[in-house]
Amino acid sequence: MKGRILIVAAVVAVLTALAGGGWWYYQSPALDEPIKPQAVDYRFVSLDKIIVMLRSESGGDPKYMAVDLVFRSTPDNEAKVKSQLPLLKSVAVRALSQLSRERANALNIDDYQRLLDKAYLGIYLRERMDRPFSEVMVSKLIIE
Numbered sequence: 535m536k537g538r539i540l541i542v543a544a545v546v547a548v549l550t551a552l553a554g555g556g557w558w559y560y561q562s563p564a565l566d567e568p569i570k571p572q573a574v575d576y577r578f579v580s581l582d583k584i585i586v587m588l589r590s591e592s593g594g595d596p597k598y599m600a601v602d603l604v605f606r607s608t609p610d611n612e613a614k615v616k617s618q619l620p621l622l623k624s625v626a627v628r629a630l631s632q633l634s635r636e637r638a639n640a641l642n643i644d645d646y647q648r649l650l651d652k653a654y655l656g657i658y659l660r661e662r663m664d665r666p667f668s669e670v671m672v673s674k675l676i677i678e
Contacts, residue, residue: 577612579605580673581619584626588635588677597635601626602674603650605667614666622654629653638677646672 581603588597603626607615615622629649633641641649650670658665 575609577607577609579607579612579615579619579667581605581622581626584623584630586627586630586633588631588633588638590635592636597638598678599630599633599638600674600676600678601630601646601672604671604673606669606671607667611666618666621657625653625657626650635677643672643675646675 584601584603586599586601588599590596603622605615605622629652630638630646647670650672654665654670
């Protein structure tokens with residue numbers, strides 16, 4: 535008789551625990567709804583037709599590189615980027631014209647973006663200005 539009472543008490547305890555857990559689960563906020571990321575409003579400003587002459591390390595005829603750039607900015611800084619396009623073009627020409635033809639052919643798009651980002655970071659630090667863009671991207675690259 536004592537064994538049956540213990541079994542019944544254990545079954546009642548387990549059922550009570552399951553009922554409490556179920557109640558807690560249904561009272562908790564919905565966990566299966568994904569958290570929606572905040573939409574960020576970016577503006578993209580293009581700088582087209584940057585042409586640079588590439589000299590060969592071994593001599594020979596020079597080749598030319600044509601690059602189009604895109605700057606990622608916020609709506610507040612879009613006008614600042616547009617007003618600074620001559621500066622941005624000058625910095626890009628200075629950075630890219632130091633490449634040899636062989637080195638330019640060996641670089642990939644990510645390398646060009648890092649090179650330009652480093653050049654832009656340097657000019658904005660030297661001039662003590664805030665960068666009005668968050669990223670520079672290469673949209674077209676032609677070497678002839």
